[in-house]
Amino acid sequence: MKKFVLFDHDGVLVDTEPWYFKAGQRALADIGFTLDREQYLRDMTRGAATWNQARAAGIDDRTIARQRAVRDAYYREYLSTEAIEIEGVLDTLAELSRQVRMAIVTTAKRADFEIIHEKRKITSSMEFVLTLEDYEFSKPHPEPYLTGLKRFGATRDETLVVEDSERGLTSALAAGIDCAVVDNAFTRSQDFSGARYRLATLSELKDLILAAT
Incomplete structure (x- = not known):
């Protein structure tokens, strides 16, 4: 029982999950990188998602840290404005x-x-x-x-x-x-x-x- x-x-x-992906996708697009959705979903199963592809493409940790903050801001914008x-x-x-x-x-x-x-x-x-x-x-x-x-x-x-x-x-x-x-x-x-x-x-x-x- x-x-x-x-x-x-x-x-x-x-x-909220599509909006979290979109926030990361948007933050990486700001620096010219396209986040692949299918790879994101595969990475997600291991508890790692948005930044794995960026690192594999050679984007440095300092840039990732900056864009992580950007992603968080975008995500909170979506949480405040979108129907979830x-x-x-x-x-x-x-x-x-x-x-x-x-x-x-x-x-x-x-x-x-x-x-x-x-x-x-x-x-x-x-x-x-x-x-x-x-x-x-x-x-x-x-x-x-x-x-x-x-x-x-x-x-x-x-x-x-x-x-x-x-x-x-x-x-x-x-x-x-x-x-x-x-x-x-x-x-x-x-x-x-x-x-x-x-x-x-x-x-x-x-x-x-x-x-x-």
């Missing part, structure tokens, strides 16, 4: 909150997370939020989800992770936790063969949890 749910954030609760809601998320969380305890485990920076949720109600259903600053190693390392387990005081067997990316799935599996992968057009081409469950939309999670209670 699942009593605890650890949610990934980007791509699961808000539709995923239909049905709030209703699903409201119903799940009567059945299980929930938290968010994300590799997003806390500053970005706070921009996203300044005027949204998603976090009202969560007991806690872990962001990039809360652990030493990011996904696909198991530390983020192990930290979530410890914070809840939960066992692996009574916990479910909800993810949308291969690196997130790898993190959950390395932590020994069952994982449900919700479909996301941006990450759909990645390998999710290790997932315990596959969901077309987050709303399907309600039935899955209720069936296990």
